[in-house]
Amino acid sequence: xxxxxxxxxxxxxxxxxxxxxxxxxxxxxxxxxxxxxxxxxxxxxxxxxxxxxxxxxxxxxxxxxxxxxxxxxxxxxxxxxxxxxxxxxxxxxxxxxxxxxxxxxxxxxxxxxxxxxxxxxxxxxxxxxxxxxxxxxxxxxxxxxxxxxxxxxxxxxxxxxxxxxxxxxxxxxxxxxxxxxxxxxxxxxxxxxxxxxxxxxxxxxxxxxxxxxxxxxxxxxxxxxxxxxxxxxxxxxx
Numbered sequence: 077x078x079x080x081x082x083x084x085x086x087x088x089x090x091x092x093x094x095x096x097x098x099x100x101x102x103x104x105x106x107x108x109x110x111x112x113x114x115x116x117x118x119x120x121x122x123x124x125x126x127x128x129x130x131x132x133x134x135x136x137x138x139x140x141x142x143x144x145x146x147x148x149x150x151x152x153x154x155x156x157x158x159x160x161x162x163x164x165x166x167x168x169x170x171x172x173x174x175x176x177x178x179x180x181x182x183x184x185x186x187x188x189x190x191x192x193x194x195x196x197x198x199x200x201x202x203x204x205x206x207x208x209x210x211x212x213x214x215x216x217x218x219x220x221x222x223x224x225x226x227x228x229x230x231x232x233x234x235x236x237x238x239x240x241x242x243x244x245x246x247x248x249x250x251x252x253x254x255x256x257x258x259x260x261x262x263x264x265x266x267x268x269x270x271x272x273x274x275x276x277x278x279x280x281x282x283x284x285x286x287x288x289x290x291x292x293x294x295x296x297x298x299x300x301x302x303x304x305x306x307x308x309x310x311x312x313x314x
Contacts, residue, residue, distance in 0.1 A: 079104055082155050083136050086179050088128040098128050103192045107185045111146040127152050130175035131199050161203040169312040170212050176303035191222040207273040214272035216289045217264050225296040239292045257284045
């Protein structure tokens, strides 16, 4: 079936000398993987390798056979042209890290228009704003809404957040967020990107909170692996 849909690039893996296997999150059909034969060798074709950088927002014409095999693309164009996301070092490092987190976390293939809109709007926000130090923290917390393990804030006044149970607790049983990191964590709950950008915290607290969030994902997602780009992100923020 021929489908025209918006799509966001999650990853691109070189296959052989001239081809790519790309994973896209499509608005119409959820996660899809495509074989792009000869795209690295062709300079005149419709499918240019520059379209397949992490988190590029596209409109694609695709052939979806839905047989569990790699799909194919007939045409590609930008649906949104980033101004700074792929040239600013900090923004591109955040994007690389979050695209890897999305690949690790999004294990279902079904259509999810609400999740698509969230990702689409989030990276347009990142592209058009400068106060972005808290963006990845806010993104990861908001993303849990769609993944099914958003923190339960029923007892938000409790002194610990239990990473395994996903709720605030009065006593220590499992791994927790606590102290100054917990104070910052609470401020991010229910905050959009505009509210999150004004949350004040030092680099040390931000680094600890990020590690806590990655552990939170690890505890709630099967087959979770720490993103390789985490080290790059930490170096940029150090």
